[in-house]
Amino acid sequence: MTSIILRTATRYMFPPLLVFSIYLLLRGHHYPGGGFVGGLIAGSAFALYALSFDVASARKLLRFDPRAVTATGLAIALISGLPPLLSGKAFLTGTWWNVPIRPGVTIAIGTPVVFDIGVYLVVLGVLLSFVFLLAEEE
Amino acid sequence: MILLPVLPIILPLAGAILCMFFRKNLIAQKVFAVIFSSLMLTVAIGLLMSVRGGEIAVMNVGNWPAPFGITLVVDMLSAIMLVLGGLMAVAVSVYACFDLDQGRTRFGFFPLLLIMMMGVNGAFVAGDLFNLYVWFEVLLTASFILLALGGEAAQLEGSIKYVALNLLSSALFLAGVGILYGMAGTLNMAQLAVVVQEGGHGGLVTMVAVMFMLGFGIKAGMFPLFFWLPASYPTPPAAVSAIFSGLLTKVGVYALIRMFTLVFCNDIAFTHGLLLVAAGLTMLTGVLGAASQHEIRRILSFHIVSQIGYMIMGLGLFTTLALAGTIFYLIHHIIVKTNLFLVAGAIKRLTGSYDLNLLGGLYESRPGLAMLFMIPAMSLAGIPPLSGFFAKLALLIAGVQAEAWWIVATALAVSLLTLYSMTKIWAAAFWKAAPADALPCKEPADWRLFLMPMTVLAILTVCIGVFAGPVFSLAQDAAAQLMNPAGYIHAVLGGG
Numbered sequence: 001m002t003s004i005i006l007r008t009a010t011r012y013m014f015p016p017l018l019v020f021s022i023y024l025l026l027r028g029h030h031y032p033g034g035g036f037v038g039g040l041i042a043g044s045a046f047a048l049y050a051l052s053f054d055v056a057s058a059r060k061l062l063r064f065d066p067r068a069v070t071a072t073g074l075a076i077a078l079i080s081g082l083p084p085l086l087s088g089k090a091f092l093t094g095t096w097w098n099v100p101i102r103p104g105v106t107i108a109i110g111t112p113v114v115f116d117i118g119v120y121l122v123v124l125g126v127l128l129s130f131v132f133l134l135a136e137e138e
Numbered sequence: 139m140i141l142l143p144v145l146p147i148i149l150p151l152a153g154a155i156l157c158m159f160f161r162k163n164l165i166a167q168k169v170f171a172v173i174f175s176s177l178m179l180t181v182a183i184g185l186l187m188s189v190r191g192g193e194i195a196v197m198n199v200g201n202w203p204a205p206f207g208i209t210l211v212v213d214m215l216s217a218i219m220l221v222l223g224g225l226m227a228v229a230v231s232v233y234a235c236f237d238l239d240q241g242r243t244r245f246g247f248f249p250l251l252l253i254m255m256m257g258v259n260g261a262f263v264a265g266d267l268f269n270l271y272v273w274f275e276v277l278l279t280a281s282f283i284l285l286a287l288g289g290e291a292a293q294l295e296g297s298i299k300y301v302a303l304n305l306l307s308s309a310l311f312l313a314g315v316g317i318l319y320g321m322a323g324t325l326n327m328a329q330l331a332v333v334v335q336e337g338g339h340g341g342l343v344t345m346v347a348v349m350f351m352l353g354f355g356i357k358a359g360m361f362p363l364f365f366w367l368p369a370s371y372p373t374p375p376a377a378v379s380a381i382f383s384g385l386l387t388k389v390g391v392y393a394l395i396r397m398f399t400l401v402f403c404n405d406i407a408f409t410h411g412l413l414l415v416a417a418g419l420t421m422l423t424g425v426l427g428a429a430s431q432h433e434i435r436r437i438l439s440f441h442i443v444s445q446i447g448y449m450i451m452g453l454g455l456f457t458t459l460a461l462a463g464t465i466f467y468l469i470h471h472i473i474v475k476t477n478l479f480l481v482a483g484a485i486k487r488l489t490g491s492y493d494l495n496l497l498g499g500l501y502e503s504r505p506g507l508a509m510l511f512m513i514p515a516m517s518l519a520g521i522p523p524l525s526g527f528f529a530k531l532a533l534l535i536a537g538v539q540a541e542a543w544w545i546v547a548t549a550l551a552v553s554l555l556t557l558y559s560m561t562k563i564w565a566a567a568f569w570k571a572a573p574a575d576a577l578p579c580k581e582p583a584d585w586r587l588f589l590m591p592m593t594v595l596a597i598l599t600v601c602i603g604v605f606a607g608p609v610f611s612l613a614q615d616a617a618a619q620l621m622n623p624a625g626y627i628h629a630v631l632g633g634g
Binding site for chain 2: 065067068070071074075078081084085089090091092093094
């Protein structure tokens with residue numbers, strides 16, 4: 001695929017797609033969205049890049065092997081289930097910490113969003129493993 | 139103790155993640171696989187100790203109370219299955235360290251094995267029907283890849299049959315789950331049991347029961363839909379077929395036992411009668427199929443089918459003694475069957491063939507290996523004092539007590555035919571003189587170490603036979619717990 005229109009469009013679309021995927025990931029905390037759909041959008045950004053340029057440059061852009069991304073995601077998801085065990089609650093119980101960032105302002109950071117980040121990475125990694133391998137098959 | 143029921147799921151997952159990080163380092167993968175399956179076994183033994191007294195360990199994942207959240211439940215049957223699963227995982231991962239080609243190891247045999255164990259363990263602890271379905275899918279997806287790993291033509295042919303039939307079974311299972319949910323409004327097994335006991339759903343419950351019987355029956359390799367099993371199990375390398383034959387069909391049997399003791403016991407005359415008929419036919423077709431085969435692993439695969447018949451027989455008779463017999467049979471069978479497949483793999487490693495026509499004279503040249511085959515084979519046929527004898531004895535006594543003469547007669551006849559098959563392998567591979575065109579025996583350098591897992595399993599088989607009393611009383615306690623579902627329901631739903 002050597003369409004200059006697609007290449008140029010991809011250059012412009014790639015960053016917003018990634019930002020949008022992070023937005024969906026974080027939005028999933030309270031509204032529709034989440035790690036799964038976020039990961040799919042991020043994956044489609046890389047897939048688009050692989051289609052309009054080539055797989056090798058898409059792999060270079062990702063920096064990490066997709067399988068390593070999958071493994072990292074799984075590890076993060078697994079670890080997110082562990083903190084509640086410290087306080088004697090069941091595995092995967094939602095746990096929040098209030099982190100003060102300025103006097104009077106705190107941010108609640110919880111394990112569900114960590115789990116979602118894990119899901120995001122797993123979806124991204126698995127999707128790209130498939131896409132890259134299938135595209136290289138030709 | 140809150141952590142204990144979830145550890146059998148977390149540990150293999152953690153092991154698989156570590157293996158994925160060390161994708162290039164095959165030695166690290168082997169070490170992780172052995173360490174994490176040993177940890178799994180340790181945890182399972184701990185769980186069995188803690189539920190031995192009759193209490194049931196319950197954990198609500200994410201602290202969402204039953205029946206709304208996902209509940210993990212470990213009763214004695216689950217704990218026994220977890221211990222057996224851990225034991226097989228250790229044996230097979232040690233075996234695979236020696237006897238698995240580089241290519242398959244590099245393509246992720248060990249992480250897949252651990253993921254499959256996660257699915258198997260998850261199915262054993264699931265207290266929610268949909269969760270059970272998800273674990274089935276996890277273990278099936280991993281097993282699809284394990285079966286096709288390596289991509290030999292025969293493997294792919296077997297995999298297609300395996301995938302097709304198992305997807306059919308999953309579809310039936312899922313449809314059954316949907317109908318049950320529409321009927322009862324819940325999928326928590328304990329609450330389902332309550333709703334079904336209350337009655338008022340007419341023939342719908344029985345119909346769903348038959349759907350589940352078919353769905354799980356396919357996975358267990360029950361008559362009439364068992365033919366995927368002998369077509370696919372003999373095709374992958376020995377390590378894969380050993381863990382498949384030891385555990386996967388038994389997850390189907392476990393699910394049948396769970397559903398048909400806890401939920402579907404409102405029309406016992408029909409459902410359990412049907413199970414009993416299927417059990418008889420399963421035994422018979424399996425053993426007759428084996429009689430016509432000449433390849434070691436094909437014979438063993440057909441025998442899995444026939445042995446599944448014995449386990450279903452205990453469930454079909456539906457008395458405490460019969461269920462205890464089924465559980466004892468599971469304990470005996472998983473160990474023996476995996477061991478037989480591992481020994482078959484060892485024969486292949488030594489001589490390069492599974493074909494009885496090309497083998498011979500192994501008793502003369504390898505008496506140790508011959509003993510390792512002899513013990514599980516004779517146990518499978520039910521020769522005293524090995525474990526299979528007591529398993530069959532319990533089932534036969536239960537059959538006589540229930541006056542189900544025809545199933546007793548079938549079981550006895552099948553037992554005799556099993557002995558015939560085992561002596562066929564024995565006579566051909568070990569006793570007869572090696573044929574003129576036999577392949578030369580090459581003993582690998584690590585041979586003695588390699589035989590370790592098989593030796594341990596053989597010793598266990600003898601021990602179960604010698605200490606049949608304590609093992610049987612364990613099985614009996616588990617069966618008594620199953621026959622009285624009130625305890626399970628109370629443990630999950632609390633005082634209500």
